[in-house]
Amino acid sequence: MPTATNPSLPDGPIIVWFRNDLRIADNAALLKAAQSNQEVICLYILDEDADETTHYGGAQLWWLHHSLIALSKSLEAIGAELILKRGSPNKIIKSLIDDTGAQTVLWNRRYTTSHIKCDTELKCELTNDGIEVISFDGALLHEPTKLRTGSGGPYKVYTPFWRALSGMDEPRDPAPKPQALKPYSKTIKSDSLDDWALLPTKPDWSGGISDEWTPGEQGALERLDDFLDGPINDYKEGRDFPAKHDTSKLSPHLTFGEISPYQIWSEVNAKHGTHTPNKETFRKEVVWREFAYHLLVNFEDLKNKNYNSQFDDFPWHSSKKHLAAWQQGKTGYPIVDAGMRQLWQTGWMHNRVRMIVASFLVKHLLIDWREGEKWFWDTLVDADPASNTASWQWVAGSGADASPYFRIFNPILQGEKFDKLGTYVKLYCPELRDVPEKYIHKPWEAPEKILKNAGVTLGDTYPNPVVDHKTARERALAAYQTMRKST
Ligand code: FAD
Secondary structure, three states, rough: OOOOOOOOOOOEEEEEEEEEOOOOOOOOHHHHHHHHEEEEEEEEEEEOOOOOOOOOOOOHHHHHHHHHHHHHHHHHHOOOOOOEEEEEEHHHHHHHHHHHHOOEEEEEOOOHHHHHHHHHHHHHHHHOOOEEEEEOOOOOOOOOOHHHHOOOOOOOOOOHHHHHHHOOOOOOOOOOOOOOOOOOOOOOOOOOOOHHOOOEEEEEEEEOHHHHHOHHHHHHHHHHHHHHHHHHHHHHHHHOOOOOOOOOHHHHHOOOOOOOHHHHHHHHHHHOOOHHHHHHHHHHHHHHHHHHHHHHHHOOOOOOOOOHHHHHHHOOOOOOOHHHHHHOOOOOOOOHHHHHHHHHHHHHHHHHHHHHHHHHHHHOOOHHHHHHHHHHHHOOOOOOOOHHHHHHHHHOOOOOOOOOOOOOOHHHHHHHHHOOHHHHHHHOOHHHHOOOOHOOOOHHHHHHHHHOOOOEOOOEOOOOOEEEEEHHHHHHHHHHHHHHHOO
16 A cells, blocks of 8 residues: 555556546646556546536536547547446446456545535545545645635635635646556447437537537637737726627636646746736636635535525515526517527626626516526536536625625616627627617617617517516515515
């Protein structure tokens, strides 16, 4: 057995279990296996034990298919095959150990409650059987349980969390890419990726998503390069304007672990060494992701339960009609509809617009934030168990460090401020393309003649607003008061 002073691994094949770390660079588990000079079995399991907090939504299954192809090619180039198996991870790994005589299992850590439970149980059982199991960091810059306030508890507010994190040592450098792996010498039966049927067929709705994204490690590195070569220089101001392309669009790559936050941090430093407001703002956003994981790990069931239990008494309305109008981008509020259509077409939505559409669902339509979270989960390519739930609770007002409930985003003013010319709206709601700037965020106020000239008939070519803004705002505030009185 290896000891603390002898970090070598036991003789025998090593299983490297890939999960949300679909990359070969800065992959500490893979590097450890490569350095051992022992036979390596690279494994990915389509987890049939996954629960509602960890199973993939439709858009992510599309991504996973392509990301596994990319990973498989990268591994082949350094000598190993990616073995695909479907089922219960616990059973599959034990049976692979029986079949191959593997003595070691390596993985990079993951952080949802059910993943932690799965990994802890498996590690314990395998260790009892004499198998060496080692887990590594890679998904987060800091272990989410380690950062503590002065009184020893978890952080609940972002700014002190950021201050604490930025006062720590700089994150480590990324680990190098292994140059070669010694493949397992016998044949292991792998599933065929096509048999997993991850891609949509009847109908195939993935066209817009394929046009927008290149899943895989190479696609992630190219995104980072492109971002650091230009958009980062306008990030602080530009990141709020959805028609600009000033954000990195790294989120799905981070979610699937095709790139690590260490690689991002280090490249930002390498290319933008000097301390600039743009770089600082970008780093702060990357740390929002860390904060979301900090909340997820330290507060149980963030996906289902209001962080602020006062919201358990909130008088939500359930309206299938309104929910469908929101999901389909047919609310009659152009900025909301453009956002929801961007999501459907490309699997992603700009952050500013995510806040607007989420606020609209929760406050204008009074629909429970969990409905919105679920829809995002199924349609986002970057759906992330921590960021999605934490952000929905933030917008709803029920979360830690949440936006106050009574701060209700006005979709008209938000549109006018962040998409003044309506460029973004017109891209996703082309039926409004000829509406003049003055009315693009409130077409119902346009005189009949102007609408006619623009080819718009409200209620026919474009919906009437599903709710009146002023009435909806008052209703939301009244609902909030009802909740406060009842608690
Ligand atoms: P950039 O602006 O380039 O930021 C760089 C990285 O920082 C992002 O890739 C992301 O990993 C992280 N980041 C930025 N902003 C946030 C934030 N507010 N919270 C957490 N991490 C952040 N992000 C997800 O990754 N997955 C989700 O499922 C998700 N759901 C969201 C739901 C709602 C209602 C809202 C309001 C926000 C949500 N976000 C989510 C956060 C944010 O919208 C996205 O991370 C961002 O739009 C991704 O685009 P980008 O990569 O261009 O971001």
